[in-house]
Amino acid sequence: MRSNHFTVFIVIITCDGAMEVSMVGILIFFGVLQQCKISADLRFQALNYCDIGVSMVLVDGGTLVDLLIGEPFYYENEGKLPWQNLRFWKERTMFDSVLSEDVVIMPCKGVLKACAMSLPDLWKSRSCLARVEGFNHSIVNATLGACSDGQISHEAPCIPYFIWQCGEIKELSEIFTVMEFDFTKPIGPCFGKAKVNFNVTGICHGFTLWIDWVMDAKSSTVLSTGPDCRYYKQGVKFLSKPVVVDVNGVCSSSECPSADLETSFDPSNGELTINYLFHQ
Template identity: 25%
Template sequence: MTTEDMLQGALAALSEGHLDEARQGFERVLAGEPDHAVALHWVAVIAYQQGAAPDAVLGQIDRAIVLDGEQALFHNSRGALLYALGRDLEAAESFHRSVQLSDQDGAVWNNLGNALLRLNRIDEAENCYRQALAVTPGLISAINNLGVALKRRGRLDKALICFREAILHMPDFQDAHFNLGELYYHLDMIQEAEVEFRRCIELNPDFHQAHASLAQCLHDQGKREEALELLRTAHARFPDDEDIDFMLRLQFSSIAPAWHIPMVNDEERNQAYDLALRRAVKSGDLVLEIGTGSGLVAMMAARAGAGRVVTCEVLPLMADIAREVIDKNGLSERITVVTKKSTQLQVGTDLPERADVFVSELINIGMLSPNMIPVLQHARETLLKPDAKIIPAAAIVYGALIEAPQLARINPVRHVSGFDLSPLDKLRSPGYAQIDMAADLVRQISQPFKALEFDFRTNMPEHDARMLQVTATTSGVAHGIAFWFDLIMDEETVYSSASTTRTNHWKQAAEFFPQPIAVQPGDRFMVITGYDKTRIFFKGVTL
């Protein structure tokens, strides 16, 4: 049998899904011709499909490309392996080379779009998905992914069309149902979101994230007992799932927004917002605020000279209180409180036009509040003028190793006075805890380090993570990492939550380690720090 006959037989087996037979055929080709590029490529691809690690077969794909660098398929396979390894820039370069060699394969354009989306190059990703559909109109995954890109750009109405169309063509497309559910949720179409998340679970009961999202929908509709039962069942089934654990803890710890009172007493915070607004607002400007709260910041904007202030508050009770406060201060004719999520606001209905100045106070003790990044993205894309001033403009998060023996005793709750009180830990707020480094028994045992940077004026990824090295500077016991933030209001004003004043309502946050770690000066730690749509996190601390 000739090499060509063996090659064609292997390709035929591959097309019929007989992977073992195809692999054996390609290996016979290589036995006679060790440098046969096509056989090298397919042996590596089949190995990956049968469970080999992507880095274990990447070298074989590279060798095939050295032998024949003009095969678009080789570059696409290399890109897929790099993408699986999280090497997104290199993956994008390989996919780009593939489409340069052959631009009529929609799947490769779709792959390139996925890599660019991970790199937060959203406009380029959108163009790739559109090109994928131009050459392969029936590529449903590209329709879904185009919806993801449009959502990231704040084009919610167009994203909605994409997700619905993907489901129309492929009713069992789990990812499209989930994406549609998330979008419905952002649009405050909670019942519709609930339907989509239930459909996700029906299609795949092991889809962890759908359980957490469905619980959030139930909670928001006042079905708290049903949400709690769902989360308890899901937690029992997926005990190691961080999102479900977080949602369960949040359900236990949900309380009324009592923080509004200390917040309005935070003089440094108030002054920072006031100074920034006085510099940003010009006479007659339209100002948009997200998160009315007490109405204080909206009134500051009016005092700074705004012709009109539109501010939104999703909680009806807080919106009513804000209206009463604004009326009491004689500003009702200039300030409008809209009881909606910001993603529901419409220019021409809720806003007379796009706003000149945008101010928000979505910050929590750990700086990043749930869904803050997509909310800001939507506002920039759909509610603001291109040159609108944004307050705050940016933020920097800092951290440090801490020794905090008293706080560590209850983070998490374990044994107290000789008794096991660990069931009480369910009531502890999930994630990080608020601490006061000026008052609590806390000792820094490393130099502060810069953990994360955010620019609220630009497109940002909805999640990110990085590894940092932290060095202990003194002996002690590392109980966790304290972190705080600088809010860069504008070019002149910076508010720091590191402030030691008693009226600093944010104070600082801390993420405690599962177990304390004894340290000596010079001990080095690798710390994974990052964020998602819910919170900032620190984890993976090792010596």
């Protein structure tokens, strides 16, 4: 019969001392132990991403890690796209050889969410410049990323931005899941495809994307970074040209305007490729 008392070795991966989500994970773990009437001797080791190394967790002749807690939010990444915080997944993979067979990983999963939106003010602020007082700004447009309204050939940008600061905004579709990242497994390529059903009439300027961090296998605790959260930026993928979406009254899912959204994640560079196709 298995003992109800354990010695648990906990490794916390953090950056610059940012520990808020890590502490949430520890509290959840304590709650699980109490519900199962399990007592445990806990030993902690906090690792900074800047100094991380698998050899650092090999203590007492090779003790395996029972609980790995990552801090997916980094203040220094505030100006980056949400999926660039998946660095935690990469570092978790480095620890694969020292994780116990029944290791608990928090967060255990990341869910990429999206919503089609009308963002006229943000679109205008990112509109490309042609010639101003005789100066050609095409190089600036291509370098910084600008919305072209179909006038120039470069791909529409994907930028990090606080949606609540975008001025006029309107959700044109329900929030939907695009793809999932399973942190219980080593990092690898991911692909996702979702159908976007529009339920509000308006001009679609792009898709807003973010990651919901699932802390436990039962999804009882989910930390969202969506538009309702003012502390985190979302990713905004602009369309090459705004699309007018006309929802006439009540229509069935087959009759309403829709779009296909496809994404692929490349673990070698941490980039997320986003493609879309509208059906009117």
